[in-house]
Amino acid sequence: MLRVRNLSFGYTGKPFLRNLSFTIEKGKNVSLIGASGCGKSTLLQSIYGLHHVDGKIFWNDNQLLGPNFNLVPGEDFMKYLTQDFDLMPSLSVADNVGKYLSNMYPRKKQQRVNELLDLVEMREFARVKARLLSGGQQQRVALARVLAKPPEVLLLDEPFSHIDHFRKNKLRRNLFSHLKEKGITVLVATHDSTDALSFADHTLVMKKGRIIVRGKPEDLYREPKNAYVASLFGEMNELPADLFFPEENARHKVILYPHEIKAGDKNGKKVVVKNAFFKGSHFLTEAEFEGHSILFEHPEKLEKGETAFLELPKDLLKSRIR
Numbered sequence: 001m002l003r004v005r006n007l008s009f010g011y012t013g014k015p016f017l018r019n020l021s022f023t024i025e026k027g028k029n030v031s032l033i034g035a036s037g038c039g040k041s042t043l044l045q046s047i048y049g050l051h052h053v054d055g056k057i058f059w060n061d062n063q064l065l066g067p068n069f070n071l072v073p074g075e076d077f078m079k080y081l082t083q084d085f086d087l088m089p090s091l092s093v094a095d096n097v098g099k100y101l102s103n104m105y106p107r108k109k110q111q112r113v114n115e116l117l118d119l120v121e122m123r124e125f126a127r128v129k130a131r132l133l134s135g136g137q138q139q140r141v142a143l144a145r146v147l148a149k150p151p152e153v154l155l156l157d158e159p160f161s162h163i164d165h166f167r168k169n170k171l172r173r174n175l176f177s178h179l180k181e182k183g184i185t186v187l188v189a190t191h192d193s194t195d196a197l198s199f200a201d202h203t204l205v206m207k208k209g210r211i212i213v214r215g216k217p218e219d220l221y222r223e224p225k226n227a228y229v230a231s232l233f234g235e236m237n238e239l240p241a242d243l244f245f246p247e248e249n250a251r252h253k254v255i256l257y258p259h260e261i262k263a264g265d266k267n268g269k270k271v272v273v274k275n276a277f278f279k280g281s282h283f284l285t286e287a288e289f290e291g292h293s294i295l296f297e298h299p300e301k302l303e304k305g306e307t308a309f310l311e312l313p314k315d316l317l318k319s320r321i322r
């Protein structure tokens with residue numbers, strides 16, 4: 001179990017990470033989401049032991065003592081994959097992955113390297129020098145490398161940020177299944193809502209150096225605490241509550257995801273289309289609704305200026321007032 005207690009840290013005299021506490025059970029996958037600059041990387045670095053922090057961090061019953069006590073930063077049982085991959089440019093892909101594996105049993109080492117290269121679909125590049133790889137390929141090698149000697153705790157900072165969509169989905173499924181199977185405890189900082197929604201057991205939402213909400217991803221998505229949380233999961237509408245409930249305070253907002261609004265008949269709310277964006281299975285459609293912009297999903301392309309009628313989710317509206 002990884003326990004973080006009252007962790008604070010600042011690059012200047014003033015703390016930026018403020019009083020963070022959370023626990024991750026062994027083998028669980030926790031995602032850390034939040035707007036750019038909210039402190040996700042700084043938190044991972046702090047846990048890894050790169051900063052002099054206030055507060056305490058424990059792995060099981062052992063307190064991690066950080067850079068004051070460790071000449072070489074980091075802990076043996078923990079790996080940290082940074083956003084800059086940290087590969088040796090002049091070494092081959094295979095040598096980068098096998099760098100920290102023992103040379104005592106060369107065949108075993110070779111087997112392990114191949115297994116990891118298969119996992120990240122980089123076997124065919126085994127002999128290529130790291131400096132000749134694209135950003136996405138380097139990121140896949142870096143992922144294989146942090147797994148070479150399986151860590152107990154893995155800290156991942158935007159692990160798929162350079163990898164194209166086509167490959168990312170399969171790689172992500174394979175990687176997170178592999179980590180679950182091996183019982184590796186994972187904390188992954190991400191901008192990508194799929195990482196947070198589909199693979200995490202638990203999600204921590206950060207804003208300006210604090211954890212503002214935590215919970216199961218499905219709960220955070222279905223009952224977003226505020227517009228900031230909802231926006232981390234994708235497009236959303238934030239509409240004045242008095243549009244729907246005249247007795248409501250005009251400062252209160254209703255949060256709705258575009259897919260929750262359906263095209264209806266003439267009894268629905270009348271809107272005028274401003275734009276339509278093709279999304280494969282539907283068009284994300286932007287329209288003018290009583291002086292506000294509203295986003296909804298529509299199966300067909302509606303033209304600019306066209307009138308449409310929307311059916312708003314009556315049962316949801318009240319519960320989404322914030």
Ligand SMILES: Nc1ncnc2c1ncn2[C@@H]1O[C@H](COP(=O)(O)OP(=O)(O)OP(=O)(O)O)[C@@H](O)[C@H]1O
Nearest residue numbers: 011016034035036037038039040041042043189191
């Ligand atoms: N080495 C540093 N020295 C001073 N300030 C820093 C340093 N690294 C980060 N910061 C600042 O700390 C804050 C948090 O940065 P951090 O990289 O942790 O955010 P993040 O949530 O990981 O962002 P992103 O999602 O863009 O990677 C930012 O305001 C950033 O400018």
